[in-house]
Amino acid sequence: MVEQKSRFRPSRRLLLGATVVGGAALWGGTTLARLARGPSAPKDAGRIADVDGIALPLKPLANPPSFDTSLPWLAKGGDLNDASGLSRTPVYGVVEVSEESHVTNALAFARANGLKVSLAAVRHSMGGHAFDDNALVLDLRKFNRVSVDAAARTMTVQPGACWHDIQNILHPRFAVKAMQSTDIFSVGGSLSVNAHGMDHQAGSVAGSIRSMRVMLADGSVTTCSSSENGDLFRHVVGGYGLFGVVLEATLDIVDNAVYRTSREIIRSDDFPKFFTEVLEPNRQIGLFYGHLSTAPGNFLEDMIVYRYDKVADAPPADQPAIGEPGSVGLKRLVMNLAKRGSLFQELKWFTERTLEPKFESCTVARTAAMGEGEACLVTRNNPMHDSVPYLFNDLAGETDILHEYFIPRAAYGPFIAEARAILRNQSLPVLNASVRVVHKEDIALTYAPEPAFALVLYINQPADEQGNASMRTLTRALIDATIRHGGRFFLPYQLHYTAAELRASYPDLPAFLAAKLRYDPAELFSSTFYRAIKALGGIA
Ligand SMILES: Cc1cc2nc3c(=O)[nH]c(=O)nc-3n(C[C@H](O)[C@H](O)[C@H](O)COP(=O)(O)OP(=O)(O)OC[C@H]3O[C@@H](n4cnc5c(N)ncnc54)[C@H](O)[C@@H]3O)c2cc1C
Structure with a gap:
C-alpha cells in the first residue's frame, strides 16, 4: 500500500492574502526607509521660484569675457540653486575664495568686464540672495580662518x-x-x-x-x-x-556656561505673560526656545518652553567634545511622516512632548559646587551645536520652506489667533512652529523697529508650479496678517510678497536702495533678491 503524504495546499485566497501582506510590508519598509534617508544630492527642482509680475531670468551674456586664468574658478558657467531647490540660476562662473587677494582680483576682473558679483556661502537663503543670472559668484566657504x-x-x-x-x-x-x-x-x-x-x-x-x-x-x-x-x-x-x-x-x-535644562508646557496665549514674569526678569536663563504644537488637536495652542538656567560660568576641566545630534534617522522619519496627515502630526507632537525628554543627553558631570541633585546639566555649546541633519531629506519632489514674522510684543495673541486660522484653512503641512524673542534692531533695513516676538514656521510644499502657487497664497496671507498687526516679515526667504506688502513692511526700503547706489553706483553687487526688491520697491 502506498502511503499518502498529507500535503498542505494553500488556497488561492490565502496566497492572495499573503502576497498582499508581504507586498504591503515591503512597500511600507521601503517607504519608511525612503522617509528616513538623508539627502543623496542637494535639492534642485529647477527654476520654479518667481516674483509676481516680474521676469526674473535675464538673457545670457552676448559676449561673455574669457575666464581670467589667475582666479581660482570652482565652476566656469553652470548654475546654482539655494536651499529651497526652486531657484536654479545660470551664472557666469564661481570663484572659490580662500584669500583676500581672490576677492580683490575677482572684483577688479568683474569691474573691467561689466560683470555683476554675487556673494555666496552656505546658500541657505531661499530666494536667490546669493547669486544672480550671469553673475560672477564668490563662493566664500573656504575663506574661513x-x-x-x-x-x-x-x-x-x-x-x-x-x-x-x-x-x-x-x-x-x-x-x-x-x-x-x-x-x-x-x-x-x-x-x-x-x-x-x-x-x-x-x-x-x-x-x-x-x-x-x-x-x-x-x-x-x-x-x-x-x-x-x-x-x-x-x-x-x-x-x-x-x-x-x-x-x-x-x-x-x-x-561656555553650564545650564540646568528644563521644559514646561504652557498655553501659547500665556507666552507674553511668561515672558514678562519669568523670562525677562530672570537673567540666569541663558537660552530659551519656544516650540508650538503643530498637531491638529491643539494647533498653535500648546507650547513647549525649553529653558537653560545658568548654574556655573564654566564646565569642569575635563569636559568632553561637543558631540553631534543623535537619533537622526528616527527624527527625520517622524518629520517626514508628519507631511502625510493628521495622525502622524499628532504622533510628532506626542514624541516631542513625551519621548524627547527621555533621550536628552546631559553632558556635564555634576560637581559638588554645582549642587544640582538629579538635574540634567549641559554646556551652552551643546544646545547651540545643532546642525539639524534630520531636516534634510532625499525627497526630490518636495521642499521645506522657512518663514518668519516679527510682531510687536503687545500684538502677539491676536496675531497668533489669525495665523492659526490662516494655517488651518490651507493644505500645506506645517512641520514646525516656534517663537523667538527679538529686540529693537537699529540697522538700515530692520525687521524689528521695536521689540518683537517672532513666529518661525517650517512648511512643506511640492517642488512644482502648483506647490509654489499654494505657498505664494499662504505667504501673502501671513504677511498681510503681520502687517495688520504692525509687524514685518523676514527677508532671507522666498520672494512671494507683493510690492504693496514689501513697502508696507519695509518703509525704509527706498532709503536703503538709495544708500546702495551711493556705496555702489555701478551696482556691481547684485542678486536675484536685489533685482526683485528694487523692482517691487518701485525703482526701475
Ligand atoms: C533651516 C533654516 C533655519 C534657519 N534658522 C534661522 C534662525 O534661527 N535665525 C535666523 O536669523 N535665520 C535663520 N535662517 C535664515 C538664515 O540665517 C539665512 O538664510 C542666512 O543668510 C544663511 O546663511 P548662509 O551662510 O547660508 O548664507 P547665504 O545664503 O549663502 O547668503 C545669504 C546672504 O548673505 C550674503 N553674504 C554671504 N557672505 C557674505 C559676505 N562675506 N559679505 C557680505 N555678504 C555676504 C549673500 O550675498 C546673501 O545675500 C534659517 C534658514 C534655514 C534654511
Whole structure:
C-alpha cells in the first residue's frame, strides 16, 4: 500500500492574502526607509521660484569675457540653486575664495568686464540672495580662518567660517554669543541677514560685532562698527551682500556656561505673560526656545518652553567634545511622516512632548559646587551645536520652506489667533512652529523697529508650479496678517510678497536702495533678491 503524504495546499485566497501582506510590508519598509534617508544630492527642482509680475531670468551674456586664468574658478558657467531647490540660476562662473587677494582680483576682473558679483556661502537663503543670472559668484566657504583672543574675549573670523566649526574651536572654554538657533550657517551669511536665535538676552548678531573689515565695490577696504563708519555698518549688517564683501569680523565671545535644562508646557496665549514674569526678569536663563504644537488637536495652542538656567560660568576641566545630534534617522522619519496627515502630526507632537525628554543627553558631570541633585546639566555649546541633519531629506519632489514674522510684543495673541486660522484653512503641512524673542534692531533695513516676538514656521510644499502657487497664497496671507498687526516679515526667504506688502513692511526700503547706489553706483553687487526688491520697491 502506498502511503499518502498529507500535503498542505494553500488556497488561492490565502496566497492572495499573503502576497498582499508581504507586498504591503515591503512597500511600507521601503517607504519608511525612503522617509528616513538623508539627502543623496542637494535639492534642485529647477527654476520654479518667481516674483509676481516680474521676469526674473535675464538673457545670457552676448559676449561673455574669457575666464581670467589667475582666479581660482570652482565652476566656469553652470548654475546654482539655494536651499529651497526652486531657484536654479545660470551664472557666469564661481570663484572659490580662500584669500583676500581672490576677492580683490575677482572684483577688479568683474569691474573691467561689466560683470555683476554675487556673494555666496552656505546658500541657505531661499530666494536667490546669493547669486544672480550671469553673475560672477564668490563662493566664500573656504575663506574661513578663525582666531581667538581669550584676554579680549573676542574671535576674529573670516566670513566663510560656519558656526558649527567655530563652536568646535571655542569649546570647552568659550561659546558663541549670538547666532541662529542652528549652527549650519556662515558668519558672512549671518551678518548679512542680522540673524538671531536662542539667546534672548544677547539678541541678534549685530550686537556681538566689535568691528568688521569690508571690501567695497571699488576694491577699497574699510573698517566699520557701530561707532566707526556707522552708516556703512548699518547697511552691511542686514544688507544681503549688496554693500560690500565682509572680509573679516571681530565678534564677542562668552563663557561656555553650564545650564540646568528644563521644559514646561504652557498655553501659547500665556507666552507674553511668561515672558514678562519669568523670562525677562530672570537673567540666569541663558537660552530659551519656544516650540508650538503643530498637531491638529491643539494647533498653535500648546507650547513647549525649553529653558537653560545658568548654574556655573564654566564646565569642569575635563569636559568632553561637543558631540553631534543623535537619533537622526528616527527624527527625520517622524518629520517626514508628519507631511502625510493628521495622525502622524499628532504622533510628532506626542514624541516631542513625551519621548524627547527621555533621550536628552546631559553632558556635564555634576560637581559638588554645582549642587544640582538629579538635574540634567549641559554646556551652552551643546544646545547651540545643532546642525539639524534630520531636516534634510532625499525627497526630490518636495521642499521645506522657512518663514518668519516679527510682531510687536503687545500684538502677539491676536496675531497668533489669525495665523492659526490662516494655517488651518490651507493644505500645506506645517512641520514646525516656534517663537523667538527679538529686540529693537537699529540697522538700515530692520525687521524689528521695536521689540518683537517672532513666529518661525517650517512648511512643506511640492517642488512644482502648483506647490509654489499654494505657498505664494499662504505667504501673502501671513504677511498681510503681520502687517495688520504692525509687524514685518523676514527677508532671507522666498520672494512671494507683493510690492504693496514689501513697502508696507519695509518703509525704509527706498532709503536703503538709495544708500546702495551711493556705496555702489555701478551696482556691481547684485542678486536675484536685489533685482526683485528694487523692482517691487518701485525703482526701475
Ligand atoms: C533651516 C533654516 C533655519 C534657519 N534658522 C534661522 C534662525 O534661527 N535665525 C535666523 O536669523 N535665520 C535663520 N535662517 C535664515 C538664515 O540665517 C539665512 O538664510 C542666512 O543668510 C544663511 O546663511 P548662509 O551662510 O547660508 O548664507 P547665504 O545664503 O549663502 O547668503 C545669504 C546672504 O548673505 C550674503 N553674504 C554671504 N557672505 C557674505 C559676505 N562675506 N559679505 C557680505 N555678504 C555676504 C549673500 O550675498 C546673501 O545675500 C534659517 C534658514 C534655514 C534654511
